[in-house]
Amino acid sequence: MRTSTKLVITIVVIAVLIxxxxxxxxxxxxxxxxxxxxxxxxxxxxxxxxxxxxxxAGASFLNPQMQAWASRFYEIxxxxxxxxxxxxxxxxxxAKFKEGILDFAGSDPPLKSDIYxxxxxxxxxxxxxxxxxxxxxxxxxxxxxxxxxRLTGEVVAKIYMGEIVYWDDPAIKVLNPELNLPHxxxxxxxxxxxxxTTRVFTAYLSKVSETWRSKVGSDFTVAWPVxxxxxxxxxxxxxxxxxxxxxxxxxxxxxxxxxxYSAGLKIALLRNADGNYVLPTKxxxxxxxxxxxxxxxxxxxxxxxxxxxxxxxxxGRESYPLTSFSFVILRQVYEDPVKNAILKEFFEWVLTxxxxxxxxxxxxxxxxxxxxxxxxxxxxxLRTG
Amino acid sequence: xxxxxxxxxxxxxxxxxxxxxxxxxxxxxxxxSYPIFLMDSLSFIFKSVWNPVKEDYGILPAxxxxxxxxxxxxxxxxPLAISLAVFSTEILPMRFxxxxxxxxxxxxxLPSVIYGLWGLYVLAPILYQYVMIPLHQYLGFIPLFSxxxxxxxxxxxxxxxxIMIVPFASSVIREAYSAVPYYLKEAxxxxxxxxxxxxxxxxxxxxxAIFAGIFLxxxxxxxxxxxxxxxxxxxxxxxxxxxxxxxxxxSLIANQFPNAEAYNHMIPALYGGAFILFIVGLTMNLAGLYxxxxxxxxx
Amino acid sequence: xxxxxxxxxxxxGVISSLAIVSAIxxxxxxxxxxxxxxxxxxxxxxxxxxxxxVGGRDGGIGPALIGxxxxxxxxxxIGGSIGFFTGLYLSEFSHTRLAQYTQMSLQIMVEFPTxxxxxxxxxxxxxxxxxxxxxxxxxxxxxxxxxxxALNVREAYxxxxxxxxxxxxxxxxxxxxxxxxxxxxxxKRGVLTALLIGMxxxxxxxxxxxxxxxxxxxxxxxxxxxxxxxxxxxxxxxALSPYERWHQxxxxxxxxxxxxxxxxxxxxxxxxREVKI
Numbered sequence: 024m025r026t027s028t029k030l031v032i033t034i035v036v037i038a039v040l041i042x043x044x045x046x047x048x049x050x051x052x053x054x055x056x057x058x059x060x061x062x063x064x065x066x067x068x069x070x071x072x073x074x075x076x077x078x079x080a081g082a083s084f085l086n087p088q089m090q091a092w093a094s095r096f097y098e099i100x101x102x103x104x105x106x107x108x109x110x111x112x113x114x115x116x117x118a119k120f121k122e123g124i125l126d127f128a129g130s131d132p133p134l135k136s137d138i139y140x141x142x143x144x145x146x147x148x149x150x151x152x153x154x155x156x157x158x159x160x161x162x163x164x165x166x167x168x169x170x171x172x173r174l175t176g177e178v179v180a181k182i183y184m185g186e187i188v189y190w191d192d193p194a195i196k197v198l199n200p201e202l203n204l205p206h207x208x209x210x211x212x213x214x215x216x217x218x219x220t221t222r223v224f225t226a227y228l229s230k231v232s233e234t235w236r237s238k239v240g241s242d243f244t245v246a247w248p249v250x251x252x253x254x255x256x257x258x259x260x261x262x263x264x265x266x267x268x269x270x271x272x273x274x275x276x277x278x279x280x281x282x283x284y285s286a287g288l289k290i291a292l293l294r295n296a297d298g299n300y301v302l303p304t305k306x307x308x309x310x311x312x313x314x315x316x317x318x319x320x321x322x323x324x325x326x327x328x329x330x331x332x333x334x335x336x337x338x339g340r341e342s343y344p345l346t347s348f349s350f351v352i353l354r355q356v357y358e359d360p361v362k363n364a365i366l367k368e369f370f371e372w373v374l375t376x377x378x379x380x381x382x383x384x385x386x387x388x389x390x391x392x393x394x395x396x397x398x399x400x401x402x403x404x405l406r407t408g
Numbered sequence: 409x410x411x412x413x414x415x416x417x418x419x420x421x422x423x424x425x426x427x428x429x430x431x432x433x434x435x436x437x438x439x440x441s442y443p444i445f446l447m448d449s450l451s452f453i454f455k456s457v458w459n460p461v462k463e464d465y466g467i468l469p470a471x472x473x474x475x476x477x478x479x480x481x482x483x484x485x486x487p488l489a490i491s492l493a494v495f496s497t498e499i500l501p502m503r504f505x506x507x508x509x510x511x512x513x514x515x516x517x518l519p520s521v522i523y524g525l526w527g528l529y530v531l532a533p534i535l536y537q538y539v540m541i542p543l544h545q546y547l548g549f550i551p552l553f554s555x556x557x558x559x560x561x562x563x564x565x566x567x568x569x570x571i572m573i574v575p576f577a578s579s580v581i582r583e584a585y586s587a588v589p590y591y592l593k594e595a596x597x598x599x600x601x602x603x604x605x606x607x608x609x610x611x612x613x614x615x616x617a618i619f620a621g622i623f624l625x626x627x628x629x630x631x632x633x634x635x636x637x638x639x640x641x642x643x644x645x646x647x648x649x650x651x652x653x654x655x656x657x658x659s660l661i662a663n664q665f666p667n668a669e670a671y672n673h674m675i676p677a678l679y680g681g682a683f684i685l686f687i688v689g690l691t692m693n694l695a696g697l698y699x700x701x702x703x704x705x706x707x
Numbered sequence: 708x709x710x711x712x713x714x715x716x717x718x719x720g721v722i723s724s725l726a727i728v729s730a731i732x733x734x735x736x737x738x739x740x741x742x743x744x745x746x747x748x749x750x751x752x753x754x755x756x757x758x759x760x761v762g763g764r765d766g767g768i769g770p771a772l773i774g775x776x777x778x779x780x781x782x783x784x785i786g787g788s789i790g791f792f793t794g795l796y797l798s799e800f801s802h803t804r805l806a807q808y809t810q811m812s813l814q815i816m817v818e819f820p821t822x823x824x825x826x827x828x829x830x831x832x833x834x835x836x837x838x839x840x841x842x843x844x845x846x847x848x849x850x851x852x853x854x855x856x857a858l859n860v861r862e863a864y865x866x867x868x869x870x871x872x873x874x875x876x877x878x879x880x881x882x883x884x885x886x887x888x889x890x891x892x893x894x895k896r897g898v899l900t901a902l903l904i905g906m907x908x909x910x911x912x913x914x915x916x917x918x919x920x921x922x923x924x925x926x927x928x929x930x931x932x933x934x935x936x937x938x939x940x941x942x943x944x945x946a947l948s949p950y951e952r953w954h955q956x957x958x959x960x961x962x963x964x965x966x967x968x969x970x971x972x973x974x975x976x977x978x979x980r981e982v983k984i
Contacts, residue, residue, distance in 0.1 A: 217667025519911025
């Protein structure tokens, strides 16, 4: 009997789909209640094993640390809870969060004020720091080692404005008398996508250079003057900037410190507000964080007027200028009770267990307890309606 | 109703789906992009600025990037495509013909992300080392080569595109070449022409098909997104030389769309770029179809 | 006399060299990808979760592979049905106005930049559903492959000798029976080739997925209304990362994808071969 080939194919396709359904459910590991560890945070143990997938996206900076946390949490819950975080850039994270397409957003700067205001009528949001990050200025000058090149914020601003073109410009030479700087054009690498790292970096440049502030400003994406003279390079994600600096001799770039370490890039010293040249060491970051603690709002408030414009380049003898927090942004209202519970569990874990040294990826610094409590308080506001 | 009727309606319904989709896409392009044309009118096309802070957008560099990379791709791929077509039909012994045709078709089916991966890690360094640096060193006074090269730039994107579109143009030319009536070839030989002169004559005969192939390939090159996005450099600057990094309209959309909702006018700006890309590509496509019609009407 | 002969030899040499040059990249690509990626192709690699950027176990492409299988099957199911019947219509009713418009639409669709198709799918399925989802990705992929399948099915039916078609209709059966049961038998190989081409395309396209499926880390398949991962997307993301380990995974994934494409290609060639009457 002649059967239509089309029919056969349809049957095969359906069979494949069914077997895939079965295969993927086979991969969900065995039931395991997560009461064992929640007992340390809340006093009411949960008896129903929570399971599900949460979708978050945003800052590429946060990505390595978030993946580590998600991985660890996946293990702890026996695979029942899948925190799916994709690195698409802080700008994209906030944009998609605004559209309600993501459960949470990861972002270097806090939520833009116009998006914050939009959510006021929809139950509001909470945003809180989850980790301390630092941005480093990296370079690829052959023969100049890591930790040797001295730069100031004004010089960096001039480079990205295209006013300083060569590495042996007097402005750079005067800071580095002992270095043999070549007469080569500075290739300024920056982000091509909407980036929270860019937002923080340009906030710093705006604070130290009035010309930058009026001419360029600070945002997820800016119009880089250095592009107009042809010495700018755009790269996607911290990942892209890291790769671009690695591939281009005589380049300069700004990236989150974790990426610089893992790629073995050369880091420049930055002059802080007190006049000292520092690297993002533990002490430098702690000093900066101490200065920042004083100005912190609550999780449900609008942080956009303070972060990062007021908080970059903090005072302190050892403070590292480009110290910043990385934020997670959540809605206050999630109608799905399971999602609600998972988000609470996960982020409570992140703010407590997740801050312990064994769960921190190299290049990040844990939050001081006074800062972690902002998030813990904020999470109490999560509700279903 | 007879099963005939039902069947016809059924088929008509399905056939209209494609029409609907195309119309839907074109309408969505127009509807989503007209705000930017309302704001800036045609200056949107001729400005060079991407400033989300001030909500000012002008697509010129991306448009130029698309045109430049496609131009590079076409100039490199045309002689290659013609040679490949002629080689497989005239020069290669019969038994290898199928093999080389299969190779060509395989090139056309390779996913663009694989071309991109290879382009980024293999092609770009090679072009940088052996082509761009020498050209810049010795011929740097020519404006085309005046920028100090970086591995991922418009040139690399153009070369990668050329590699990708050769099989498309080549198969159109090949089809037309083998369809030339045999008596023409016989006649040419009987006049005492050498093989090369015969080939020249045949190529002249299928000129329309060659143009058709080129325009089709051009349309393909302009629309290519992934491979280009991985090697073009993704910098928003007005290109001054082949070795500048740049954007194409497709790679601009791929890079900027995810964060576009955070701004007020970026979405229309990106759709505006998409619309322009569509129009340009459509023009190329129609040109190609026009030449194909000429080929059809000949025989 | 001699001069023309010399020119001939030179030009034939030039043509041959150029032809060989144009064929070199495919060999280079296949060799490069397998030399970098083949060593990763173990069963574990194909099923395992992706590794973290640094530290931890080696990992694999499990979720992406399953995601690709699902998306491809769905895209072929949707795009294949639409493409098949559209191609059939074009072949048998080619004289109608609708057929001419449809033909033009398909020609336009083939040349559409795939990122624009992704934009369309985002607008229709992601924004309203308020979530990145697998269905949007499958939908975008099916739009990409409809013209390929339709045009090839049209060829398959067009190349059936008229005598066979006459014979089929002279049997007195209804049109559907004639086209789908009798003539399909002859067109079978062409139709299957069309579907295989569609499958290869759906498995390899990235731009339609970029704006629609988001990608997943742990989840193999969470439902059609949830994000999903796919091999081309994984290659794109991992290749552009700065982590050597993720680069290795990208090469492995590329090797896997290349193998899938080659297999589909070889099968479709073998099928076409047997048609020679």
